[in-house]
Amino acid sequence: MRNIEIAKQFKVNSIVKLKPLRSGLINDTYLVWTQEAETPKYVLQRINNYVFKDVACLQNNISKVTRYLRKQLIVQGETDIDRKVLTLIPTLEGKTYYTDGETYWRMMVYIPHAEQPKMSHELFVKGGAAIGRFERMLAEFPTKLKPTIPHFHDIDFRIKEMNKALTDAVLSNHDLKGMGDLFEDLQMCYQYFKPYFSRFKEMPQRVCHFDTKLSNMLFDDKGDVLCLIDLDTVMSGYITSDYGDFLRTAANTTNENDRAYCHVAFNMKVFKSFTQGYLQEMKQILTPAEKELLPYSVLLFPLMQSVRFLTDFMNGNVYYHVDYQQQNLVRAKNQYTLLENVASNWEEICNIIYEESKL
Ligand code: GN1
Ligand code: MG
Numbered sequence: 001m002r003n004i005e006i007a008k009q010f011k012v013n014s015i016v017k018l019k020p021l022r023s024g025l026i027n028d029t030y031l032v033w034t035q036e037a038e039t040p041k042y043v044l045q046r047i048n049n050y051v052f053k054d055v056a057c058l059q060n061n062i063s064k065v066t067r068y069l070r071k072q073l074i075v076q077g078e079t080d081i082d083r084k085v086l087t088l089i090p091t092l093e094g095k096t097y098y099t100d101g102e103t104y105w106r107m108m109v110y111i112p113h114a115e116q117p118k119m120s121h122e123l124f125v126k127g128g129a130a131i132g133r134f135e136r137m138l139a140e141f142p143t144k145l146k147p148t149i150p151h152f153h154d155i156d157f158r159i160k161e162m163n164k165a166l167t168d169a170v171l172s173n174h175d176l177k178g179m180g181d182l183f184e185d186l187q188m189c190y191q192y193f194k195p196y197f198s199r200f201k202e203m204p205q206r207v208c209h210f211d212t213k214l215s216n217m218l219f220d221d222k223g224d225v226l227c228l229i230d231l232d233t234v235m236s237g238y239i240t241s242d243y244g245d246f247l248r249t250a251a252n253t254t255n256e257n258d259r260a261y262c263h264v265a266f267n268m269k270v271f272k273s274f275t276q277g278y279l280q281e282m283k284q285i286l287t288p289a290e291k292e293l294l295p296y297s298v299l300l301f302p303l304m305q306s307v308r309f310l311t312d313f314m315n316g317n318v319y320y321h322v323d324y325q326q327q328n329l330v331r332a333k334n335q336y337t338l339l340e341n342v343a344s345n346w347e348e349i350c351n352i353i354y355e356e357s358k359l
């Protein structure tokens with residue numbers, strides 16, 4: 001079925017055109033125009049069923065969370081609610097997604113927004129506050145959400161997967177040139193920090209976003225955050241996921257694809273601004289264990305992402321889109337360099353979190 005035919009399976013009128021939007025490494029996204037409008041009215045997404053095995057569960061999580069957030073916004077007397085939370089469009093049959101048996105699709109209202117503001121202290125404070133607000137608004141969410149990706153941020157599981165990938169790659173004679181000591185270095189770091197990561201279960205499970213980054217935030221023309229988007233991974237888990245994963249991308253002085261590893265550093269200014277914003281919103285409700293373990297998430301995410309990229313490299317690049325064969329190895333080394341940089345700022349990271357989380 002052509003994409004425009006797919007779009008017509010949803011409860012919308014007079015679709016005239018679709019245009020692909022390149023974003024993210026996982027789903028395919030299209031902007032949808034209707035007859036009356038100059039700007040797009042909807043977003044059509046093909047859900048990556050290789051990554052998300054249980055689309056029904058994923059769409060159920062998004063639907064429950066967005067409806068809950070909408071109610072909260074109404075109670076708070078918010079205006080412009082349609083831009084502050086995503087709205088799913090049902091299919092003609094009233095379902096939250098459409099499938100032709102092979103591919104899976106969803107449609108949402110397109111939220112008009114401004115460009116992401118220039119990098120600044122304010123931007124990262126606002127980014128941190130937006131994530132904190134999202135979690136705080138969901139703090140009383142009545143049910144536990146099922147994982148859309150089982151073991152998604154489970155480092156023990158990711159290490160096992162990496163070990164398995166190495167065994168499989170050796171058995172099938174895959175080209176593993178260029179790995180150097182990365183595999184052993186990652187194992188060593190994991191063993192060293194394991195006692196801390198295993199304490200994460202002392203934290204309560206909360207509804208979290210699980211893919212926090214600036215590109216998953218929409219801004220208005222004043223540079224304020226309208227809402228968080230890309231809710232595929234919304235599920236119950238630890239707040240360390242949202243906090244640590246944001247810093248992994250935002251506080252890297254370059255991006256994860258940069259092969260000049262000397263460009264990689266951990267930006268302490270970004271770290272501090274983001275931490276300020278996040279804790280402003282969250283420090284009242286965090287438990288002592290959450291406050292104490294937050295610093296370890298700053299280490300955990302570059303480590304876990306390095307492990308995930310290296311695993312995919314050894315598996316023959318089946319998970320992340322690549323432009324060249326070694327790209328996942330480059331990404332893995334880039335993230336490992338970031339991890340080293342986090343470690344060299346360790347004391348200051350702990351001090352800042354401690355100070356900002358005081359009531
Ligand atoms: C994937 O596609 P994107 O950029 O939203 C991945 C994240 C990784 C990220 C690394 C479901 O997210 O966990 O951190 O790539 N999402 C999934 O770039 O695996
Ligand atoms: Mg994503």
